[in-house]
Amino acid sequence: MSSIDITSNPYKKDFPLLASMPDLAFLDSAATAQRPACVIEALDHFYKTMNANPLRGLYELSIEVTEAIDSTRKSIARFIGAGEENARDIIFNRNASEALNIVAQAFAPTVLEEGDEVCITIMEHHSNLIPWQQACKKAGAKLVYLYCDKNGFISDEEMQAKIGPKTKIVSAAHVSNVLGVTNPIARMAQLAHENGAYMVVDGAQSVPHMPVDVTELGCDFFAFSGHKVFGPFGVGVLWGKHELLESMPPFLTGGEMIDYVSEQDAVWSPPPEKFEAGTQDAAGIYATGVAIDYAEKVGLAAMEQRERELMRYLAERMDALKFIEVVGPADPDARSGAYSFNVTGVHPHDVSGILSGENIAIRAGHHCAQPLLLFLGMHTCCRASVAFYNDASDIDKLVEGLELVGRMFNV
Amino acid sequence: MSNGSTSSIYSAALMDHNAHPDYRYELEDATHSHDGINASCGDELTLYLRIDDENDIIEEASFTGHGCAISQASADMMAGLIEGESVDEAKRLLGLFIGMIQGNELSEDDIEDLDEAAELQSISRMPARVKCAELAWRTLNGILTERETEK
Known part of the structure; x- marks a missing residue:
């Protein structure tokens, strides 16, 4: 025992x-985790002692906030196995749904053409399903499902039958929010890559429960929500392979995501800023970093x-x-x-x-x-x-x- | 331990309507039918009415679908209340019921008119279940509103 x-x-x-x-x-x-005292106190601490807009740090407080956000990027990159040195491949947004929408709305159109296929599993949360329905409708592509047995397992035969030369994107929940099963992401990623497709993972239900390593999973994008992993509401994370984040267009445009703006055109900042238009929830991101530290301390x-x-x-x-x-x-x-x-x-x-x-x-x-x-x-x-x-x-x-x-x- | 408020809504009458509904069947010769859905819980209900247009009387009412005990019992109680009544009376009862669920105080006469459906009054204090109790009535509202615009 x-x-x-x-x-x-x-x-x-x-x-x-x-x-x-x-x-x-x-x-x-x-649905949402409870938060430890250290996370709740971090929000309070932020507003009482650190509050400023992290707009590229022109004075002491602002520099501190920018550093706090970058430090959280590092923690998260380490936490999901992307490596601290790749902290700039961590993009902050509102939640896993928004993170997946970035991939479905900004990345997918760069690879999807009429007649192509996007492959997802039948156990997707609507947040990793509706964005793909929409992306497929826009591109004239087909949404293909991987079905599971009654125990929730997707067989290798099923994956081999559904992931093929027409597949451009495979997107799957790492862990099902209903069945609790862990999907064979590494195998899906392998089949996707063999067919020249990309692998997207909805990690909302895995990150709070098990050590996650995006390198071992072999995926190209990985999304999760901070509030399910003991952080505050309102912070989502998207990790993507650097070259993909580099080459894809932004999702939302506006302040903080440009290098240069003229009357008729703009030059995007490099990632992650390219995907972080507008003022971020700096306090939430800071407290998310504290939540990750707490989770790592428990183990x-x-x-x-x-x-x-x-x-x-x-x-x-x-x-x-x-x-x-x-x-x-x-x-x-x-x-x-x-x-x-x-x-x-x-x-x-x-x-x-x-x-x-x-x-x-x-x-x-x-x-x-x-x-x-x-x-x-x-x-x-x-x-x-x-x-x-x-x-x-x-x-x-x-x-x-x-x-x-x-x-x-x-x- | 139990705070009572949740369990007390499951009265004997409600449980009986849920387990042995009188009006839960498809009405073959319905003149009107309307689907109601409760998006938050996935409840679905189809309400059937046979309305005598000449006399504006609801001759028969029934429903099918699936949902929680509250939504099913509420639908059964409603069908029993409006069957045989005039369309205007059904509208009046609809106003009374929705008002009650939204927390309006009812007079003794009103309570009598709503009969067993008045037992659902305490739902007004359970926001998560209000939609369940209202589903059939909102569907009725859909039919009656549609019928008026068609006229």
């Missing part, structure tokens, strides 16, 4: 909201191990409930963060509504993945998601809440 004790919780004290609401079972971290490998134990315990308790229909892999070790399910004959909103009355926070609905749920033969489901700051008592509460649902609906 593992040495990790999920009945004790050395992390809860780091999270003011969790510490002040001991009765709350927060099982919705896949992503330690988080992953603890979450695996939590997931095993959750699966064991849920399996004992006769009225639970599991959505996704039967093997709890195949899940990172997300555990989706249905209560037989009870609509997910009724489940979440009743659980809410018992101070248990889960997500219910289509999880911004409607094509996946239709593919799985359902409209909606419930999702409990764990982070390293959860413990066994959260899961016990969930199970008690579900037993109440079962009694109320006579299932």
Whole structure:
């Protein structure tokens, strides 16, 4: 047996909201994580002692903010395995959705032509699906899906059948926000590159749960949201291979992203500034850096191990409930963060509504993945998601809440 | 432990309408039908009405679709309320119900007129579920508004 004790919780004290609401079972971290005190304090610290517009630093405060942002770029580049020396390939924006839109709207048109194909998986969050629908419509290209089996696994045959000479872009969730499975990104990237295509990864659900290395994944673009990895709302990250960021046009234009402007034309700044039009959320970026430092201090490998134990315990308790229909892999070790399910004959909103009355926070609905749920033969489901700051008592509460649902609906 | 407010909405009457709806079927000879969707939760509902145009009477009402117990029970209660009523009376009940869900105080007469649907009053304090309770009624509004513009 593992040495990790999920009945004790050395992390809860780091999270003011969790510490002040001991009765709350927060099982919705896949939607947004809780923030540790150091991140909340960083925002306060920024506005009290550092606040200035980071416009290329013409005075002391502004220079400091510019340095703080560059330092966060370095932390993030290191954090996702891109290497600190490549910090300038880290682009800040609002969230993973915006990061993916940069790729779909600014990069895709440079490689997509009529009759080409973009390949995504059936388990994409709408944020990595609708941008590609739109990009394909504009280019006259075809959107092709990689389908999974009922456990959420995409076979090698499926990838070989769908990724071919017509494929120009493959884009996939690293970890599914519904099924919790990790997709075979490295293999997809290999097939994409063999066919002259580019690999885009939506890392929103992987970065908070496991060590990520974009070099090992072999991808060309990688996007994630700061708020899912314990940072403040409003900061997204796009990493891209330097030569691609260099050659593609900007997404938004305006202030801060130009080197020179005449009446009729403008010269773009090099990346990352080229993709960061307008004043950035400097405080948010600074606090995101603090969040990354915190995550590294806890250790992503330690988080992953603890979450695996939590997931095993959750699966064991849920399996004992006769009225639970599991959505996704039967093997709890195949899940990172997300555990989706249905209560037989009870609509997910009724489940979440009743659980809410018992101070248990889960997500219910289509999880911004409607094509996946239709593919799985359902409209909606419930999702409990764990982070390293959860413990066994959260899961016990969930199970008690579900037993109440079962009694109320006579299932 | 339970704060009560959420669970109390699941009254015996609501659970009964959800489990054994009287009006949940496709109306073959409907004169009007309209789809209602609740984008936030993916609930879908089709409301069918057979309206006698000469006398402006809703002769039959039914619904199909899928959704939570609140949306399904609310649809069943609504169909029961408006069936056999005049279009004007249905409009009046619609105004009463939406007003109630949005937090308006109801008179005793109003409560009586809304019958079991008045039990959904406490939903007005549960913003996440307001759309569920309103779905059928908003769909009814869609039909009646469309019918008026067609006239």
